[in-house]
Amino acid sequence: MHRRTFMRKAGLMGLGLAAVNYLGFACSRDAKGTGWKNWVWITPGRGISDEDWLGHLTTIKKSGIDGVFLQVYSSHKAWWQTDRLPVEEPLLERLIVLGKTIGLEVHAWIWTMINNNPYFIENHPDWYAVNGLGQPSHSHPAYVGYYRFMCPNNPGVREFVSENVQALTKVPGVSGVHLDYIRLPDVIIAEGLQPKYNIVQDREYPEYDYCYCEICRNKFREESGIDPLKDLEDPSANEQWRQFRYDSITGLVNNELAPIARGRNIPITAAVFPNWEGVRQEWRKWKLDAFFPMLYHIFYNGDLQWIGDNLKKLIADLETPKPVYSGLFISSLTPGELEEALKISHTSGASGASYFAFNHLNEDHLKIIRNF
Template structure:
């Protein structure tokens, strides 16, 4: 679906219960389902035969899946023809064809700020974010090895990302571009994830606090007269410095990346955080066509009800109204919990949901999703 048609069809009809399916879970009348869309994040396998992909898309069609976000760029190699990135295989063309045959939208899911391409790590070290200890992410990534984030204020990074998005947006019959990792590294991880790394983050610690590169410090000083590293006793307590990081990501989205997607007639969307402050991702101020907050309740030691609370809150914060689809971490939801969660999403104003990820869907989950 092209962007103009997507925007045209954003009517927000009322939703309500209508029946109970054979599994005892609530279902909804078809007339109420037209604007409630089901999505799936998929991680393509480069060596999977085209016929297997087509079979999977037929299965998704049978279960009413509206669209997929296919990870075709994961910070190193591309799964589509690229003029400047190393190409592993052209999987995207196969997915687009399978999508068109089954009436399923295909959106190119790309990692945005991380860059794990050895060429850029070696030749563009200044592109990477620097923490408050002066450690660059290309050599000292936070938490895990692939957390080599680039800085949104570096001109070279802006040009690199603009080129990447422009190239993807130009692909024929692609429906949209889905931005992931469009943020800084987590200054504070979700509560349930902290034990995984044997850390307790009760405040913003310097090794996880970004970005203090020369470009960011000078740009902030030009705006405020202050160097965040040398002129502030506690940079983490500065609202001005915090907002500067929010605005740095928002500028990249609104003024550099979204226009490329829009100019190509494609749909723009992003996977975003509910705890957006911790990743400097003020997505309520963005200008995209749709948002997929990753409401992975177990990461925050919460139950499914939290998904509805967050969904209502995030929708209310949007500066410009747009569809919000609840991102669900399927391994943490039993089929019964999934059914309950889908009801919660509807009641909270969500226009649909996306599950992470295709390979996590069990036969019982499929029954609920149908």
């Protein structure tokens, strides 16, 4: 589960996920010829020289990691050159060039449905998802202040998100686009995180349940004859209304975002939840090139075998077989535990692993990855 302040308060941090060379996700092989591929999520920083970045990327490459997911948009400013958003620094273009010199893939990792840009909050408040109490996320975000999710059925939102993906596919040399936060807010957060916020979520509560905006209510009423707010005593118990939210995200992915990337022969992947129902994220139906479930076992009070158990189920549930990479939360793993997690992931069917995040990997972790 990715969260900036949310995770930081839990003694954690952000998130991320990745991709590969188009037409090659299923058949691409690592340097050892085993088929196993390693990835790492990287958060950006200002004022770092090309020389220092090349040093970081070289360390990554020499450790057996095949590609990086550079966070280029985290709901406000862009880390690539664009006229669509405020630009922090055109870092993506720099790292693409540096990565090519050492044979390292560089993918653009973006926050998809969260928008904390003051311009859009002020000028497009109708873009934001609404909870079961009628509160919009821009003024009443769930859990933490940056949880300002947009509505997946709003035409303006669909255009905005699609244009973000379109812009990134046009960056020369980009290896892929990686979708993060492609979902609605957690209607139930992972059980291991609930005590940190003095929350007990034994069922779905309306203040965490989105999207009840006018567009979604009208669309659902046209399809079913039901207004979820007026006609249902307990909307959370209605399977049709629940599926409508799943399908709203799936439709955005399959009908808008995936075709954009595919039209330019750019891989498109996503960071996804193992407990997808809780975030309205039925990713087993998505037409993407690969998936990176965030198997952060400590968030779910699980042991290392929990990673393997979930991998097997998630892989089996896919409508179309695609590579699934085990997303591992490095802060929770000693080097010995990392090695065991990799073994479990491999025997459970993963195509590789992705590590969150680069700044949490020490030399002992890197040695395990290099020798696995």
